[in-house]
Amino acid sequence: MIEVENLTKRYGPHPAVEDVSFRCEPGTVTGFLGPNGAGKSTTMRMICGLTAPTAGSATVSGRPYRRLPNPGREVGVLLDASAQHAGRTGREVLAVAARTMGVERGRVADTLDKVGLNPTAARRRVRAYSLGMRQRLGLAHALLGDPRVLILDEPANGLDPEGIFWMRGLLRDFADRGGTVLLSSHLLREVEAVADRLVVIGGGRVVAQGGRDELLAGAGTLVRARDPHALRLTLDRAGLDATAGTDGGFVVRAEAGAVGQAAADAGLVLTELRPADSGGLEQLFLTLTAGSSTKESVK
Amino acid sequence: MSTVATAPPAPPTPVRPADRAPTLARLTEVELRKLVDTRAGRWLLITIGVIAAAIVTVQLFVVPDERQTFTAFFTPSLLPVGLLLPVVGILSITAEWSQRTALTTYALVPRRERVVVAKLAAVVLAALVSVLVSLAVAAAGTLLSGATGGAGSWQFAWSLLLHAAVLQVVNVLLGAAFGLLLLNPPLAIVSYLVLPTIWSVLAAMVTALRGPAGWLDTSVTMEPLFGPDVTAGQWGRMAVSWLVWVVVPLVAGLLRTVRREVS
Numbered sequence A: 001m002i003e004v005e006n007l008t009k010r011y012g013p014h015p016a017v018e019d020v021s022f023r024c025e026p027g028t029v030t031g032f033l034g035p036n037g038a039g040k041s042t043t044m045r046m047i048c049g050l051t052a053p054t055a056g057s058a059t060v061s062g063r064p065y066r067r068l069p070n071p072g073r074e075v076g077v078l079l080d081a082s083a084q085h086a087g088r089t090g091r092e093v094l095a096v097a098a099r100t101m102g103v104e105r106g107r108v109a110d111t112l113d114k115v116g117l118n119p120t121a122a123r124r125r126v127r128a129y130s131l132g133m134r135q136r137l138g139l140a141h142a143l144l145g146d147p148r149v150l151i152l153d154e155p156a157n158g159l160d161p162e163g164i165f166w167m168r169g170l171l172r173d174f175a176d177r178g179g180t181v182l183l184s185s186h187l188l189r190e191v192e193a194v195a196d197r198l199v200v201i202g203g204g205r206v207v208a209q210g211g212r213d214e215l216l217a218g219a220g221t222l223v224r225a226r227d228p229h230a231l232r233l234t235l236d237r238a239g240l241d242a243t244a245g246t247d248g249g250f251v252v253r254a255e256a257g258a259v260g261q262a263a264a265d266a267g268l269v270l271t272e273l274r275p276a277d278s279g280g281l282e283q284l285f286l287t288l289t290a291g292s293s294t295k296e297s298v299k
Numbered sequence B: 001m002s003t004v005a006t007a008p009p010a011p012p013t014p015v016r017p018a019d020r021a022p023t024l025a026r027l028t029e030v031e032l033r034k035l036v037d038t039r040a041g042r043w044l045l046i047t048i049g050v051i052a053a054a055i056v057t058v059q060l061f062v063v064p065d066e067r068q069t070f071t072a073f074f075t076p077s078l079l080p081v082g083l084l085l086p087v088v089g090i091l092s093i094t095a096e097w098s099q100r101t102a103l104t105t106y107a108l109v110p111r112r113e114r115v116v117v118a119k120l121a122a123v124v125l126a127a128l129v130s131v132l133v134s135l136a137v138a139a140a141g142t143l144l145s146g147a148t149g150g151a152g153s154w155q156f157a158w159s160l161l162l163h164a165a166v167l168q169v170v171n172v173l174l175g176a177a178f179g180l181l182l183l184n185p186p187l188a189i190v191s192y193l194v195l196p197t198i199w200s201v202l203a204a205m206v207t208a209l210r211g212p213a214g215w216l217d218t219s220v221t222m223e224p225l226f227g228p229d230v231t232a233g234q235w236g237r238m239a240v241s242w243l244v245w246v247v248v249p250l251v252a253g254l255l256r257t258v259r260r261e262v263s
Helices: A040-047 A090-101 A106-114 A119-123 A131-143 A161-176 A188-192 A212-217 A228-237 A256-265 A278-298 B002-006 B024-036 B039-062 B070-098 B102-108 B112-147 B158-182 B185-205 B207-216 B232-259
Strands: A002-011 A014-024 A029-033 A055-060 A075-078 A149-153 A180-185 A197-202 A205-211 A221-225 A242-244 A250-252 A270-275
Touching: A002 A040, A014 A040, A014 A055, A014 A180, A014 A197, A014 A205, A029 A040, A029 A161, A029 A188, A040 A055, A040 A149, A040 A180, A075 A131, A090 A106, A090 A119, A090 A131, A090 B024, A090 B102, A106 A119, A106 A131, A131 A149, A131 A161, A149 A161, A161 A180, A180 A188, A197 A212, A205 A212, A221 A228, A221 A256, A228 A242, A228 A250, A228 A256, A256 A270, B024 B039, B024 B070, B024 B112, B039 B070, B039 B112, B070 B102, B070 B112, B070 B158, B070 B185, B102 B112, B112 B158, B112 B232, B158 B185, B158 B232, B185 B207, B207 B232
Parallel strands: A029 A180, A029 A197, A075 A149, A149 A180
Antiparallel strands: A002 A014, A002 A055, A197 A205, A221 A250, A221 A270, A242 A250
16 A cells, blocks of 8 residues: 655755655556656655655555665565666675565575576676666565565566566566555556556646546547548537647547537548547547656756 | 465555564674675775785885784784775765665665664774784784794784774774765765875975874874874874764764665
């Protein structure tokens, strides 16, 4: 269980995270979505007690992270796979963590095996690891203490498609056994395949959150016409809330019937009219976060 | 993935026996391990031992036979150790930030001051071990000297052992304090190595600084530790210099480490 309440972080006048609240329940995978620089990592660091929030609070399993007596046994954390001493071997990284947490030594080999790092790879120094191997090592580090909560920042970065598929299975299984998972990503596709719930963040604020299916359904109707300008005018005149996509289509927050009727009344030729599926959520995600990501890029 | 599928689900009870914070002894053991589990750390320690042995070897050849005593071998071996061992202390603290392992270290032990105390304990233990190494190389030198026609005298003032231990412990703490305050390996190492030189240059050029240097320049105040007799006044001067260069940076550095954002 993770509870985040009104977390806020400002660096000088610039708000990195503004009033972020959400909950992650046991048995669920929560996808934390947002473009780069949206505040995902800062939020996760605040949950883990590594960054002091300007305001608000966060608890893991009912306690502030810093109050957890032996956090590694309660919550597995992977915030940056590259943040490991380049001169240590993969096995040594885990051995040090195991000793710190008081985990029996045998779990090191088991966990390495679980994440697919064979003994040869485990004997190599982290300097020689690819990003994908570092992610696997980081995941092993997070799983080592047999925690009930996982907090993972962009864990799929650098993994190959097979690795991403494997990781989804691992996280799904972890949640199905009653675990709580919070994982961030800037790629919707990556998250929607495994997450039950989504929290979308842009410019430091939560712009949408809810069940994945609910958000998918809430994406509305995708409509495309031969004359997009006329369609836009028609939709506006009919009082239908439409968001332009990148490819000339619109996502309308209304039933397909209402959209079709409006188009028919205006005599427009539609080339596409269907419930917006994940593509619709992607457009929603893009439009919700577009402003903030461009702001981020010129900051 | 069969291990995952067959493993029992985590018990829902809020407190498990494993929910105990790691003891300081265990954290110290981990920090000692981290001193030697990288190639850089291991070679730095080996180099220190080799240099101490080399100094004794050189003495066997250059020091007149009648002056080749245990004490004569022991004292010079303290110098390279006292200079290089603090670098181990600096790296132990600063590598967490330069290698970014602070992200995992402080996620596992959120009470950062405990990690810092464990690191200090680990380097203090290393300093005490270094005195044993100095004793060992001095003993080897004395034996060889005796066998090759030198004095080979075992004459040794036991107060010198205490002084050597104080010297090495304060030196590593001095390095650790610099590391803790600056949190950046090159900056901390250079400042630590250059500071005594700056003091002596300044004291040579500016007469007004010669008085304060006697109280503040650690290379001056700690000089008596190389001999068997230290007066109360000399201990006093040492204490003042330690307050300025060890205690104050340690406290300030600890506060900085505890408050710093880890990213």
